[in-house]
Amino acid sequence: MRLRSGASRPTHAPRMSATFSPIFDARVRAVLGPTNTGKTHLAITRLLAHASGIIGFPLRLLARENYDRMVAAKGERYVALITGEEKIVPPEAKWFACTVEAMPLDRRVEFVAVDEIQLCADPDRGHVFTDRLLNARGMVETMFMGAETIRPLLQRLVPQAEIETRPRLSQLTHSGPAKLTRLPPRSAVVAFSAGEVYAIAEAIRRRRGGCAVVMGRLSPRTRNAQVAMYQNREVDFLVATDAIGMGLNMDVDHVAFASLTKFDGHTARVLTAQEAAQIAGRAGRGMRDGTFGVTGDCPPLPEEMVSKIENHNFEPLQTLAWRNSDLDFTSVDALLESLAAPPSLPGLAKGNDASDHVTLSMLAREEEIRALASNRNRVRLLWEACQVPDFRKLADDSHTKLCGRIFRHLAEDGVLPEQWVAGQIATLGNIEGDLDTLMARLANIRVWSYIAARADWVTDAARFQQEARAAEDAVSDALHERLTARFVDRRAAHLIRRLDETEDDLLSAVTRQGEVVVEGHPVGRIQGFLFHP
Numbered sequence: 001m002r003l004r005s006g007a008s009r010p011t012h013a014p015r016m017s018a019t020f021s022p023i024f025d026a027r028v029r030a031v032l033g034p035t036n037t038g039k040t041h042l043a044i045t046r047l048l049a050h051a052s053g054i055i056g057f058p059l060r061l062l063a064r065e066n067y068d069r070m071v072a073a074k075g076e077r078y079v080a081l082i083t084g085e086e087k088i089v090p091p092e093a094k095w096f097a098c099t100v101e102a103m104p105l106d107r108r109v110e111f112v113a114v115d116e117i118q119l120c121a122d123p124d125r126g127h128v129f130t131d132r133l134l135n136a137r138g139m140v141e142t143m144f145m146g147a148e149t150i151r152p153l154l155q156r157l158v159p160q161a162e163i164e165t166r167p168r169l170s171q172l173t174h175s176g177p178a179k180l181t182r183l184p185p186r187s188a189v190v191a192f193s194a195g196e197v198y199a200i201a202e203a204i205r206r207r208r209g210g211c212a213v214v215m216g217r218l219s220p221r222t223r224n225a226q227v228a229m230y231q232n233r234e235v236d237f238l239v240a241t242d243a244i245g246m247g248l249n250m251d252v253d254h255v256a257f258a259s260l261t262k263f264d265g266h267t268a269r270v271l272t273a274q275e276a277a278q279i280a281g282r283a284g285r286g287m288r289d290g291t292f293g294v295t296g297d298c299p300p301l302p303e304e305m306v307s308k309i310e311n312h313n314f315e316p317l318q319t320l321a322w323r324n325s326d327l328d329f330t331s332v333d334a335l336l337e338s339l340a341a342p343p344s345l346p347g348l349a350k351g352n353d354a355s356d357h358v359t360l361s362m363l364a365r366e367e368e369i370r371a372l373a374s375n376r377n378r379v380r381l382l383w384e385a386c387q388v389p390d391f392r393k394l395a396d397d398s399h400t401k402l403c404g405r406i407f408r409h410l411a412e413d414g415v416l417p418e419q420w421v422a423g424q425i426a427t428l429g430n431i432e433g434d435l436d437t438l439m440a441r442l443a444n445i446r447v448w449s450y451i452a453a454r455a456d457w458v459t460d461a462a463r464f465q466q467e468a469r470a471a472e473d474a475v476s477d478a479l480h481e482r483l484t485a486r487f488v489d490r491r492a493a494h495l496i497r498r499l500d501e502t503e504d505d506l507l508s509a510v511t512r513q514g515e516v517v518v519e520g521h522p523v524g525r526i527q528g529f530l531f532h533p
Contacts, residue, residue: 026137030117030144030154033166034312035281039145040066043113046143047095048073053111056100056132058119059246060085061220067097084389085449085472087465101128105136112138116246117146117154118274118317123351124265126321130348133158135325149274152316153347170284174306175291177298178256181207185236186253189295190279192241192262194436200258200296201239201487210488211237214244217439221476226483235488245278255283256295266352273308276301280309321351329379332364355399359386362400369404372411382407391446406451416451416458424448425464429471431478435486438479445472 031039044066047053057063060083067081067088080093082102089096096104100114114136120129133144134157144154144161154161180203183189189204189211191197197215204211212230214223227250230238238244238252242262257279260271271279284290292309294301301309308314322345328338339357343349353361360383363369373382385407390399409416428445431438445468451457452464510516514526 026139027141028137028144028158028161029141030146030151030158030161030163031166032146032148032151032163034147034168034172035278036168036170036285037166038169039166040115043115043143043145044069046141047111047113050110050138050140052094052109053113053138054096054098054103054107054109055113056098056103056115056136058100058116058125059216059243060099061223062115062246063097063099064220070095070097085446085453086469087453100132101125103132103136108139110138110140111143112136112141113143113145115145117144118150119146120150120153120320121317123321124354127323127351127354130320130322131325133320147274147278147314148312149314149317150320153320156347157320157345168281168312170287171289172281172284172310173289173291174301174310175254175293177294177300180204180295183208183237183256183295184254186251187236187256188238188240188244188250188252188254188282189256189258190240190242190244191258196259197239197241198435198486204237204239205487205489208237210235210490211239213483213487214238214240215439216241216243217443218243218479219442219445219472219476221473222442222479222483225476225480229484229488234490239487242275242279244282245275249285250282251285252282253284253288253290255280255290255292257293257298257301258296259298260294260301273305274314276305277309277312277314319347319349322348323351323354323357327383329376329383332360332370332373332379332382335379335383336361336364355390356383356386359390359400359403362397363404363407366404369407372408378411381410385410388447389450391443392440393443402447406457410457418459421448421451421458421464422467425452425467425471428468429474431474435479435482438475438482441475442472442479445475 031042033039043055047055048070055066057066063081063083064086067079070079074095077090077092078094080090080096081088082096082098082104084099084102094109096107096109098104100119103112103114114129114132117129117133120126120133122129133154136142148165151163155163180189180200189200191200194215194217197213201211201213212226212235214226218226227238229235231250238250244250244252257276260276261268262271280290280292282290283292322343324338324341326338328334339360363382363386369382373379385403388399388403388406392399406416409420425448428441428448430441433441449465449468449472452461452468455461458464510526515522516524516526
């Protein structure tokens, strides 16, 4: 088993990188426990205590959020951000905040950390986390943070690891079902489809004044703007998908499940107790206790699931997803064969074929592609083109065609045509359209941001990255405005909050023109004996 010290340019899955001798005296540490235990805070503290370090997060928005914290502590000159879509690497960078896929594994650093390490078991992305668990090491210290469920397999696969269990800082208690109209302020309602989220958000707007919306398809900029509304108490409710389950720290007192069934990309299935706990654990931060329950048409939580969530007691993981990262680039067939290699260690199992593997398999059927992939360097280039992330998730072959076109240009010309890249990015900043149109546009922007971040693929990469970022900012701001206009009634939210905060009558008046004003907000007009809202 190879040990990789430190961390390569952004990739969408494990790939070969520089290999160093194992560092037998370096400390490997696993900090495990439920949500709200301070694991990530500890890792950032340890990272910044070392002279250099890399930390990998499961989501781009978490990498960005912690990058901002690291910049505040160390300054922009010394902190880098590397995700699929963003690459900010100052010449003097010492500390790196990354997505797990983008951790630069050819860079030697003192400290390496990976957050949410239990995602090794995820059938789609788990092979990336497992690769980091087995191979990514800091020269002085390595830390893995995650759920207690990974403990037995982690002990077996990384026997030298020191394992520390951290208890939750506050109590998490089941409070049963509640109607939307009876949910307490500072509640998060969780659903698992855009349609469900929109319907619940509209109901809360009508009855409670409005809510913030958080979904995985939002950009960090839109998500932060929505969360800021909630944190600043402009609204008292949040409606979200399970995107809130991964490290989003907000002042949530109660989590209400509107559904227990999610589509995981392959099939609709019921949440596991561990998944439900990850979401419910967003309630109560620091020393403040939290509650969880159900709302709407959601069936009651099974007693066994409630007990597991309240007591943080879950079955250990049985297997971790794995994919060979020691790839053979001598030919396209050799590469496909090495990707299909079975794991050699107990506790590891092949996961689902990732997007890059599927794309490679489809392109390998084209004679033109095979003819261009005529040597080791060309095969490696084909693999890198296949690793462009499929953020759009379209049910057609458009992503495969895009990757094939990228490879053809790179194989024949060495770089992508500047006019083609410029033309694609120029169309991305359109801010017209409804919510789904804008979110689809953001997904397309993410693809082209990834491409623009490859300085070896495009000329004037810095300019294209700046243009892609400007397009993302424009669409993100437009999306925030659309979400707010559709799901927030600021006047009603303010008046409802004032009613909750005071037992006194609200300050009301009627102007000489007959306008009715409550707490400074016009609410209607009196004509004769009739009130017109």
